[in-house]
Amino acid sequence: MKITQAEPKDSKEINYLFEAAKRQMQRTHVEQWTKSYPNESIILSDITRRQLYKLSEDQKIVAVATLNEQGNGDFVLRRVATDPSYLSNGYASILLNDIINRIKERKGKYIYSSTNHSNLKMQRFFKKHGFEKISEYTETEREHLGSFYKYLKKI
Template sequence: MRTRLARKHDLSSLMRIVRRVVPLMHAEGNFQWDDKYPNEAVFLDDIERRRLCIAEIEEEVAGVVALTTDPEPDYTQADWDITQPAVVVHRLAVDPLFRGAGVAKALMLEAERVAVAQGIFLIRTDTNKQNQATQRLFPALGYRFAGEISLRMRPGLRFFCYEKQLPQP
C-alpha cells in the first residue's frame, strides 16, 4: 500500500468509493454523507489545494482523506484549545472492497506525517456519533475523546471529536 496526493484523474475512483460507502453508512444509521456530500466539487477543491491524500493497493484507489489546517468554528464546542495549530482530518473513507486491509490506519498515519512535516504536532478529527468503525480506530491510534458537538453543515447530526498530540523532536 502506498499513500500519495490525489490528482484530478482520481476523481472517478473517489466518487466510486462514495457511491459504495454511502449505502453502507446509511445501513448502519450513519447519515453523515449522502448523495450530495461529498461530491466532485468538494474533492476537486481538496485536490487543487493539495490537501487530499489517497491510499492505493495494487494501483487501485482504496481510500481517501482530506487534511486541512483551516480553523473549524464548530470545534469551539469540543474540549480543545482551538488556538493551537492542528491538522484536521476530514472525508476519511475506505472502499468496502479494501476493508480490513489497514487503509484507514495508513491514511491516519499519513496525516501524522503531513502534520510533522508542516511543524504541527496536533491532529484533530470528528466522526458521526453513529460511526462505530472510527470510534474504535481513533482511540486505537492514540486519539483522546474530546467531546460531542453539532456541525452547522450537517444539522440534526451529532459528532464525536478526537485529537492526538504528536511527539515533538
C-alpha cells in the same frame, strides 16, 4: 501500496469510492454523510488545494483522507474513507500513519477530526490511534444527523 496526493484525474474514482462508502454507511445505519456530501465538487476542491491523500493498491484507490492545515501547528483530518471492498485490511490505519508523519515533518502539534455519534467504527479507529474525544456538537446543514464528536490527537 502507494500513498500520494490525489490528482484531478482521480476525482471520478474517489467520488465512486465515496458513493460506495455512503451506501455502506446506510446499510450499517451510520448517519455520517448525506446524498450530497461529500461530492465531486468537494473532492476537486480538496485536490486543487493539495489536501487529499490516496492510498492505492494495484493501481486502484482503496482509501482516502483530506488533511487541512489550520495554522499554529493545528491540522484537521476529514473525509476518511475506505472502499467497502477493502475494509478491515488496515488501509485507513496505514494512510493515517503516513499523514501523521507528514504532520510531524511540518512541525504540527495537533490533529483534530470528528465523526457522527452513530459511527462506532470510526470512534474505535480514533481511540485505537490515540485520539481523545474532546467535545460534542451538531454539524451545520447536517443537524438532522444528530451529534458529532470532535477528537484530538497530540503529535
